[in-house]
Amino acid sequence: MNKMVIVMLLTLFVSYLSAKENLELESLRIEFDNFITEQKYKPYAKKEKAQAKSAIEALYNQRGEVKNHAVYMARNHLKKAKLAAEAGYLDQALKETEAHLQTVNMKTLKAEAQLARMEADRAQLLIKLHAEEAERARQEKQNALELANQKASEAEMTQAELEAAQAYAKAQEKVAALAKEEADLAFAEIEALRMQLESLVAKETDAGLMMTLGDFVFDSGSANLKQAAVDNFDRVMQFISGYPGRKIRIEGHTDSTGSEDLNQKLSQKRADAVKQLLIKNGIEAERINAVGQGESHPVATNNTEAGKAKNRRVEIILLK
Amino acid sequence: MKQNMMTKPLQSLKKALLLAFLSTLIACSPPTVVEINDNTYYQLEEQVEAVKNSQVADAAPLEMKFITEKLQRAKKAKAMGEKREEARLTQQIRSDIEVARLRAKVNRMNQALLEKRDELSAARVYLQQLEAQLP
16 A cells, blocks of 8 residues: 555656746746736636646646647647637727627717707797798888888878969969960950040930940940940040030940840840949939940941941930 | 544545545556557548638648648548557647637637627727717
8 A cells, every 4th residue: 555655756756856847837827827917807717717727737748749738738728718708808909899789889879869850949949030031021111112112102292282273273273374465355354444434525416416325335235334334434424514404315336236126125235234323323324315226226337347346336416 | 432533534644645545646647548450540630621721720720731731640640550659649639629610719709809899999080080079
């Protein structure tokens, strides 16, 4: 029994010595030790590490050509363990990076969504602003149009009013001018009438003193005495007043225009009108005899206007 | 009683030594080498070709160089009838292929991680720009 123990101890000692001699194996061992103590590879390739460890440990008792092969295989085991650990580490790193990327991508998506919402809100706001701007512009345009229309209308009205006023003024001016013209004419007529009346002269005839009133004292075709003639009848009254005791004969005459009967009536009416005027001026009616002679006693030809004018007359005769 | 007290630690020491001895014997045993037959090389050749035609070739050129060289040696060993050498080379080539594949995988993952980090960085910048627009 003791011999057996001694043999075993010797075997162990010999193997220890032979291992000590092999520097390459030590190098491999150190490389393996360094590898398995590296923190980042600790969790990975446990199976490959165990295989490498076994292979390396087995080398201590190998010899010769077999040993070279075993060393190569052990080195390959170590390589495989390292690569497997690296792969495990990379796999983990990839997973972690992928997780980080997912997290970042999620945040990115959220940020993009938030930005998209903001963009949409902004776009909506812009649309609203544009709509309001368009509405405001439309309203302003409408207001401007209304104002322009109003101004145009006012201008038109003003123009129309102005034109109306001008027309009215012109009309008034015309009326005034006409009135003035009429007044002038009337005045001229009155003046002419007055002058004619004042220029009346008495003629001595067989029947007595006679004063002849032209037809200018009557309205045309009528027996109405003109107001001017009435107002300027002083000359006639002076003539009559000079002979207060004499009877007065008033004869009306016409031209030959128109019917004889009509002319007779017109001449009578004109004689009567003068008679009434004399009565109105204080002459006694008994002194006056008004006679219509018609067209029967012309003093001039009825073939000319001048002759006809002379024939249309009223004669006031102060009988002898 | 006293004898009992002396023999118990001795027995425990023996058990420990026995375990250590057995472990040493296991460790001293030669590494398990793959078993090969006449088709092993051709299967290995097909495997290598497949790897050469994959993205692994670009991702692990050094390993591919070793693999190609070892495949030549395996072919030679097969031709010479050196079964042990062929078996060792076959085992090494298979292991190299695994290493190459792992390296390619790590390279891809590294590239993917770089791209992912770039993406994350760009996403963060974009997020910051967005957040700056927010009230």
